[in-house]
Amino acid sequence: MSVLLAVMVYRLLGGGLPPAYMQVVGSVESAAIQRDFFLFFAYAATYFVVNSVAVSGVVALNTERSFRDIWSLNTRGVIGYDLGASAIALLLAWLYTWFQATWQLGSIGLVLVVIPIVAVRHVYGLYHQLQESGQELLQVMVKAIEARDPYTSGHSLRVSQLSRLIALEMGLQIRDVEQVHTAALLHDVGKIHEEFAPLLRKEDRLTPDETELMQTHSARSAELVGIISKFRGFIQESVRHHHERWDGKGYPARLSGHDVPLASRIILVADTIDAMTTDRPYRKRLPLEVVIAELQKCSGSQFDPEIVQRVISSVAIRRLITVGIETSPMPVTVVLSDPNAGRPERRGKPFWKGRRA
Ligand SMILES: [Fe+2]
Incomplete structure (x- = not known):
């Protein structure tokens, strides 16, 4: 759903296939680059918003926690990564077009483009493992x-x-x-x-x-x-x-x-x-x-x-x-961080007062 909506936005704004202006090295038009960056940003932003809102919505419904909290927790610190990763995808599309136009590398060009993608995926994997x-x-x-x-x-x-x-x-x-x-x-x-x-x-x-x-x-x-x-x-x-x-x-x-x-x-x-x-x-x-x-x-x-x-x-x-606070799957026996928990009571004082350690 995220990809579909992002592509629709990209196409509606006039986006198309990777630009042909890379075909001749050195003749890059800055206006075209700016337009493409804007389109790609619109694509990445749409993808990010639809994806994060949908996922956080489902999680919030299932956990009865507030949508705002879940969204903030899940997107905090990853907005940069997600938009950055989208920019890498744009860069790779350009490089691929460039390789094909200048050196006609064919399938080797494809491999050269795929290697960085695999590397990025690997870094994501390591991050999640951590x-x-x-x-x-x-x-x-x-x-x-x-x-x-x-x-x-x-x-x-x-x-x-x-x-x-x-x-x-x-x-x-x-x-x-x-x-x-x-x-x-x-x-x-x-x-x-x-x-x-x-x-x-x-x-x-x-x-x-x-x-x-x-x-x-x-x-x-x-x-x-x-x-x-x-x-x-x-x-x-x-x-x-x-x-x-x-x-x-x-x-x-x-x-x-x-x-x-x-x-x-x-x-x-x-x-x-x-x-x-x-x-x-x-x-x-x-x-x-x-x-x-x-x-x-x-x-x-x-x-x-x-x-x-x-x-x-x-x-x-x-x-x-x-x-009662039921969060633990472990059996609850006695529950005080107080060292005197479960021990004989001192009279005249609340059971927990003055005995905390
Ligand atoms: Fe303590």
Whole structure:
């Protein structure tokens, strides 16, 4: 459909076969070249628009996500490639005409033209392979931490989905939304280190020394995340500070207010909501009203008030809290990044408050 419509536009604007003006070397007319470039741009643009709109439309319908998000995500960074690749096609058509006109190369000319096309295809293939490897690497990291910590099975996936939703509600650009999503997915990956294993397995409450050690997990997560060059910067810092509090009483750097990276503030809220909205061995998940009341109570102390406000007023997030965040195919057991999750309760305090590590 894309090719058909693009060809129709090309023909309607007066486009035809590759230009004959290349037949004599050196006698290229600039006006003709400009006209052909315009026609080819019209062809490429039509192809790109029809193709991306149709594909994004189908994906949006099937996933119930917004068309704008899907289109922006799928076309971001590839507009240049797509139009550039079309320009290469134009160049090759010209070269072919030129080869035939000047040297009558016949089938050899065809081979000379096909080689660059194969090379471009190969580069595209490598690019996709690289993208896939990145995704697989993420999955391995998440599986590794969830295998280590039975209390957090499915937790990273749910927190990443919720963080993504909050980031969208905050009006972030789609590129930043995806970075928040990745940071949330990896926020506890540092717990893979051996030193945390006995703490994660411990049934009783952690001692002060153990809690102190456990609190190093955010820095260890950032260390691990930083091994991957494209995660350095935004994602790494968001992971490092995911336990900072709005009032500056968090860790590791005791940052406060807007000094805490926005993604870290979002992850903290998502982390807490997930803790409250999943079943625990000794209680069912908490209802929406209780979750909202807790968020409001800690707004301005633990949480960024603006994030709390956005969460509370978001229909999509309220629905997610009500029905539970079901994203993981893995069985959900206990779901807290808190080292004391599933351990005996300290009386007089909310189950998750003051025990986060
Ligand atoms: Fe954590």
